[in-house]
Amino acid sequence: ETGVTQTPRHLVMGMTNKKSLKCEQHLGHNAMYWYKQSAKKPLELMFVYSLEERVENNSVPSRFSPECPNSSHLFLHLHTLQPEDSALYLCASSQRPGTGDTQYFGPGTRLTVL
Amino acid sequence: EDKVVQSPLSLVVHEGDTVTLNCSYEVTNFRSLLWYKQEKKAPTFLFMLTSSGIEKKSGRLSSILDKKELFSILNITATQTGDSAVYLCAVDYYGGATNKLIFGTGTLLAVQP
Numbered sequence: 089e090t091g092v093t094q095t096p097r098h099l100v101m102g103m104t105n106k107k108s109l110k111c112e113q114h115l116g117h118n119a120m121y122w123y124k125q126s127a128k129k130p131l132e133l134m135f136v137y138s139l140e141e142r143v144e145n146n147s148v149p150s151r152f153s154p155e156c157p158n159s160s161h162l163f164l165h166l167h168t169l170q171p172e173d174s175a176l177y178l179c180a181s182s183q184r185p186g187t188g189d190t191q192y193f194g195p196g197t198r199l200t201v202l
Numbered sequence: 203e204d205k206v207v208q209s210p211l212s213l214v215v216h217e218g219d220t221v222t223l224n225c226s227y228e229v230t231n232f233r234s235l236l237w238y239k240q241e242k243k244a245p246t247f248l249f250m251l252t253s254s255g256i257e258k259k260s261g262r263l264s265s266i267l268d269k270k271e272l273f274s275i276l277n278i279t280a281t282q283t284g285d286s287a288v289y290l291c292a293v294d295y296y297g298g299a300t301n302k303l304i305f306g307t308g309t310l311l312a313v314q315p
Binding site for chain 1: 236238292305
């Protein structure tokens with residue numbers, strides 16, 4: 089039990105579908121993150137939310153749209169994805185932004201785009 | 203360009219062996235180096251290293267950081283099949299208003315009975 093949960097755990101979608109990934113942290117943290125893990129590539133930081141405001145997005149394509157309604161919840165809205173977007177999407181949280189605190193990860197959502 | 207490089211990429215050992223995993227980095231505004239174990243889904247935190255030369259231990263696992271030579275090692279003694287996983291090294295650095303992590307590609311460790 090990591091304190092960070094993600095749903096769904098697996099998702100298969102077509103290129104024309106719209107879906108959302110959900111992340112929830114029960115650790116009282118103030119920063120949340122979305123990462124993408126593709127096969128044989130390092131983890132890539134997609135978005136950072138600090139105190140509910142987006143701080144970095146690292147030039148992620150607009151077909152990925154994050155939403156952070158409060159410090160405990162983080163969403164990743166997906167639309168018109170490409171097959172190369174198939175990957176493991178990991179959510180993480182940390183106590184305080186900008187201090188080097190350890191990030192704790194959720195179990196991830198395995199996304200397959202057909 | 204900031205980067206984290208891990209070696210070897212993969213390793214196969216037998217139970218009882220000792221292994222050493224390597225992580226080197228080139229990152230500006232370094233703050234800490236972290237080791238994670240990833241078995242099936244989410245990475246699990248192992249160690250956070252901020253000071254050079256101070257070994258951190260947890261059971262059969264230990265790790266040390268050299269900030270002068272910009273590398274860290276993760277040692278696993280008396281390996282067991284349950285140690286089979288991908289071991290990820292990440293460097294935490296100051297990237298504006300919040301901390302950010304850059305990961306290496308990982309070392310895939312397979313421990314055979």
